[in-house]
Amino acid sequence: MPAGGRTPRRQRDANRPPPGWTRSRRSSYGEPAAHGARQERGATTAAGAIVITLVAKIRTLDGKADEFEAAAREQIGNVKANEAGKALVYTLHRSTEDTNLFMFYEQYSDADALAAHGTTDHMKAFGSKLRGLLDGRPQIERYESLVGV
Numbered sequence: 001m002p003a004g005g006r007t008p009r010r011q012r013d014a015n016r017p018p019p020g021w022t023r024s025r026r027s028s029y030g031e032p033a034a035h036g037a038r039q040e041r042g043a044t045t046a047a048g049a050i051v052i053t054l055v056a057k058i059r060t061l062d063g064k065a066d067e068f069e070a071a072a073r074e075q076i077g078n079v080k081a082n083e084a085g086k087a088l089v090y091t092l093h094r095s096t097e098d099t100n101l102f103m104f105y106e107q108y109s110d111a112d113a114l115a116a117h118g119t120t121d122h123m124k125a126f127g128s129k130l131r132g133l134l135d136g137r138p139q140i141e142r143y144e145s146l147v148g149v
Helices: 009-014 065-082 111-117 121-129
Strands: 052-059 087-094 101-108 139-143
Touching: 052 111, 065 087, 065 101, 065 121, 101 111
Parallel strands: none
Antiparallel strands: 052 101, 052 139, 087 101
């Protein structure tokens, strides 16, 4: 500690979060955050709200990829029809190296939109269609945007 017992202002400011960071009130997939959750920053909408990004990796059983893709295409149509303005991006991708590996890239306008997505009738129906198609549980990760064009 420097003479006088005080930390220089420049060093104190370096320990503060950057402008625009806010404490997350929700953890991944819309659940309440644990006590002491770290601060997050992310892309913001024009209104200044944090955009929530999820990546869901899904592996299908051999011979079930086409059936999964058909169900996922239907799900995307339902999200487009029923969650406009809340589900900002909801895109399905397929691995070029493993035809049984898929990825959903999803962006939501806020934590409430993400939480609501998980409770929609079309999401419940999609979950029912996945029975017997997947090789294990989907891997879902939440991301924060840092920079982009």
